[in-house]
Amino acid sequence: MEKTQNNKAWLLVLPVLVLVAFSAVLPLMTVVNYAFNDTFGNNQFFWTGIEWFDDMIHSERLRAALGRQVMFSLIILAIEVPLGIFIALNMPKKGFWASLCLVLMALPLLIPFNVVGTIWQIFGRVDIGLLGRALQGMGIDYNYTNDPLDAWITVIVMDVWHWTSLVALLAYAGLQSIPQAYYQAARIDQATRWSVFRYIELPKMKGVLLIAILLRFMDSFMIYTEPFVVTGGGPGNSTTFLSIDLAKMATGQFDLGPAAAFSIMYFLVILLISWVFYTVMTNLDREEAR
Amino acid sequence: MRIRSNAIVMTIYLLFLLVPIYWLVNMSLKTNTEITSSFTLWPQNLTFRNYMVILTDPSWYMGYVNSLIYVVLNTVISITVALPAAYAFSRYSFMGDKHLFFWLLTNRMAPPAVFALPFFQLYSAMNLIDTHIAVALAHCLFNVPLAVWILEGFMRGVPKEIDETAYIDGYSFPTFFVKIFMPLIASGIGVAAFFCFMFSWVELLLSRTLTTTFAKPIAATMTRTVSASGMDWGVLAAAGVLTIVPGALVIYFVRNYIAKGFALGRV
Numbered sequence: 366m367e368k369t370q371n372n373k374a375w376l377l378v379l380p381v382l383v384l385v386a387f388s389a390v391l392p393l394m395t396v397v398n399y400a401f402n403d404t405f406g407n408n409q410f411f412w413t414g415i416e417w418f419d420d421m422i423h424s425e426r427l428r429a430a431l432g433r434q435v436m437f438s439l440i441i442l443a444i445e446v447p448l449g450i451f452i453a454l455n456m457p458k459k460g461f462w463a464s465l466c467l468v469l470m471a472l473p474l475l476i477p478f479n480v481v482g483t484i485w486q487i488f489g490r491v492d493i494g495l496l497g498r499a500l501q502g503m504g505i506d507y508n509y510t511n512d513p514l515d516a517w518i519t520v521i522v523m524d525v526w527h528w529t530s531l532v533a534l535l536a537y538a539g540l541q542s543i544p545q546a547y548y549q550a551a552r553i554d555q556a557t558r559w560s561v562f563r564y565i566e567l568p569k570m571k572g573v574l575l576i577a578i579l580l581r582f583m584d585s586f587m588i589y590t591e592p593f594v595v596t597g598g599g600p601g602n603s604t605t606f607l608s609i610d611l612a613k614m615a616t617g618q619f620d621l622g623p624a625a626a627f628s629i630m631y632f633l634v635i636l637l638i639s640w641v642f643y644t645v646m647t648n649l650d651r652e653e654a655r
Numbered sequence: 656m657r658i659r660s661n662a663i664v665m666t667i668y669l670l671f672l673l674v675p676i677y678w679l680v681n682m683s684l685k686t687n688t689e690i691t692s693s694f695t696l697w698p699q700n701l702t703f704r705n706y707m708v709i710l711t712d713p714s715w716y717m718g719y720v721n722s723l724i725y726v727v728l729n730t731v732i733s734i735t736v737a738l739p740a741a742y743a744f745s746r747y748s749f750m751g752d753k754h755l756f757f758w759l760l761t762n763r764m765a766p767p768a769v770f771a772l773p774f775f776q777l778y779s780a781m782n783l784i785d786t787h788i789a790v791a792l793a794h795c796l797f798n799v800p801l802a803v804w805i806l807e808g809f810m811r812g813v814p815k816e817i818d819e820t821a822y823i824d825g826y827s828f829p830t831f832f833v834k835i836f837m838p839l840i841a842s843g844i845g846v847a848a849f850f851c852f853m854f855s856w857v858e859l860l861l862s863r864t865l866t867t868t869f870a871k872p873i874a875a876t877m878t879r880t881v882s883a884s885g886m887d888w889g890v891l892a893a894a895g896v897l898t899i900v901p902g903a904l905v906i907y908f909v910r911n912y913i914a915k916g917f918a919l920g921r922v
Contacts, residue, residue: 374747377739378755381799384736388796389762392773455664467910469669472676474917475902477857479874480895487682488675493690493888495678526672531917538914576918587766590859608768612860615772628769639761647753 393632399625417626427627429602430610437606438585441524445581446574448525449532454566456537467537470530482594485523489595509596513603516596520604523591528581535577539570572649579642583635607631676899683892690888705893715890718873719897721787722856725870728791730851733798734844741806742832746815759800763919770796771864778865785867793861798851801919805850808920809843843920846912849905856901873898 400417421427452470457463473481489509491497500507509519543565551561589608592598598605598613605613611631615624682690683705684698693699709715743749744756774793775784783789817839821831837844863875877894909916 368746368748370749371747372749374743374749374752377743380736381740381759381803382755384732384792384795385759385762385799388774388792389765389770392770392777395773395776396769452664452668455661455668457661457665464907464910466665466669467913468906469672471906471910471913472899472903473672474913475853475857475899475906477859477874477898479859479877480898483877483891483895484675484679487888487892488678493682493694495674495696498694526675530672534914535918538918573914573918580917583764587768589766589768608766611766611768612771615768621772624772631766632769635764635766636761639764640757642764643757643760 396625396628399621400629403622417622418630421623421626421630424623426602426610430605430607433603433605434586434607437521437588438582440521441528441585442578442581444521444525445529445532446578449529449577450536450570450574452529452533453536453540454562456533458541467534470533473527474530476527478590479594481523481527482591485519485526485591486595489519511600513600516600516604520592520595523595524585524588527591528584532574532577532581535573536570539573540566543569572646575642575645575649579638583638583642586635586638679892679895682888683896685889687887687889702889705889706897708890709893709897715876715894718871718876718894721866721870722862722872722874725787725790725794725862725872726852726855728787729794729798729855730848732791733795733802733851734848737799737802737806737847738837738844739832741803741810742836744803744807745810746818756803759803760919763797763800763804765796767797767858767860771860774861775864784865785869785871787870789865790862790870790872791855793865794855794858796861797858798854801854802847802851804919805847805916806840806843806920808915809840809846813839842912846909846916849909850916852905853902856898 401415402412403416456466476484488494488496489507491501491508497507497509506512507515509515547565548561551565556564587608588606589612592604592606593609593612596604598609611624611627614620614627681697684701684703685695686700686702686704689695689699744752770793778784778789778793783792813836817835818831821835826835859872859874862872866872866875873894877891877898906913
């Protein structure tokens with residue numbers, strides 16, 4: 366759509382601007398303030414320059430958490446995206462069953478994060494949980510509170526359970542937008558199932574899949590509540606991801622300076638990824654408009 | 656044959672989704688002795704005691720009331736400020752519009768953990784800690800951008816000729832917006848409200864940080880009970896089930912828009 370050039374539109378945006386500035390810019394300024402200062406209480410601050418940043422960049426703890434975080438996000442993407450597409454391809458196209466699938470699939474998405482954690486905490490327990498009990502029954506030594514690998518698997522399965530439907534729903538919405546004529550043309554050409562997927566369905570899903578991938582990446586990159594409830598970051602530090610580590614540092618130990626420096630670097634990474642997201646998305650919008 | 660394999664895949668996937676939820680419901684209907692001493696696939700002695708505990712104890716049910724209050728406040732605030740802004744983004748180009756739109760997005764993507772501590776100090780300084788409005792405002796951080804993006808997605812679908820015709824017919828901007836434009840994007844407003852409601856409802860980190868007693872959300876009530884009073888599994892499960900209910904009730908109405916909402920209005 367051709368947009369009218371009008372700077373008075375700023376007036377319409379103003380309320381949002383004020384509100385979000387209040388809830389985002391003000392707190393961020395506090396963070397920046399802490400990141401460059403040290404304090405011994407009494408609201409006395411001492412300028413430290415980039416000392417905290419230097420500490421954090423060279424901190425083993427932060428690097429370990431970052432490593433776990435990146436690994437977690439990559440595993441999540443590697444499982445959820447193909448699985449989500451696969452599910453979307455198998456969903457009924459219309460009618461009662463399609464509605465039922467949509468509703469049931471969306472259910473995990475609407476459960477409070479800590480309840481998701483609680484569900485899996487209970488489900489995986491070896492004494493009272495169905496999953497833990499069943500695995501024990503099969504002779505598998507499974508205990509997510511003691512074994513780091515089991516804890517990882519539990520957290521990953523939980524996330525797959527929680528969010529695969531998001532990818533599936535988005536991919537499904539993309540599939541729905543493909544006109545029947547495309548499939549008929551493919552049938553006339555005697556295209557195989559794979560080439561239908563590769564040359565018709567995948568290109569049509571490109572836009573929504575990008576959104577799905579980036580949303581999943583961002584949200585898994587800042588995951589906090591679910592693993593916190595299930596494993597508390599343990600056993601040891603094995604499931605301490607970035608947000609958990611940050612919350613521990615800031616509200617547990619009150620190491621404000623390092624936590625703030627950490628926050629700023631964390632936020633810059635997020636900013637960078639958001640920018641890539643936004644650029645890709647606006648380019649796609651423009652392509653579609655053409 | 657083909658339909659059959661589709662159905663099998665979907666059945667397996669839906670079972671995978673529903674079994675953990677079933678287990679929670681199952682546990683909420685058992686007594687604690689049955690949960691810990693015997694292992695049963697369905698409740699042997701069906702009991703509603705766990706639900707009664709929650710519905711009769713103020714420290715439990717006030718958690719739900721608190722959550723609902725701040726969630727509704729947040730939804731109203733978010734939609735109210737997002738409507739004019741989304742209209743501006745969908746209709747006009749103005750200085751810095753693209754940067755502003757991007758900046759909004761970064762707030763949706765910002766990790767709440769980064770904001771938890773500064774929020775606590777900001778709201779302490781303003782004596783807003785432990786009030787519903789504090790949580791409602793804090794959740795605006797990600798809900799206002801979300802609402803703007805979703806509404807903008809819906810508003811683009813409305814042709815601009817409608818606006819122009821209305822202005823020629825002598826409508827002022829406010830009357831046009833409320834009387835003509837808002838009914839046109841009613842489904843969009845519904846979806847945006849639903850998503851604001853949901854994301855505020857599921858968030859725990861900020862709402863827990865900003866409250867202590869009077870405005871404590873149900874999610875925080877649950878975590879504290881788990882750590883403090885040993886393990887009352889039955890009540891915990893019942894509380895969990897009750898938090899799923901609001902989402903499950905409204906999900907049917909938004910089923911066709913849910914993808915659009917999660918895609919920030921871009922499907």
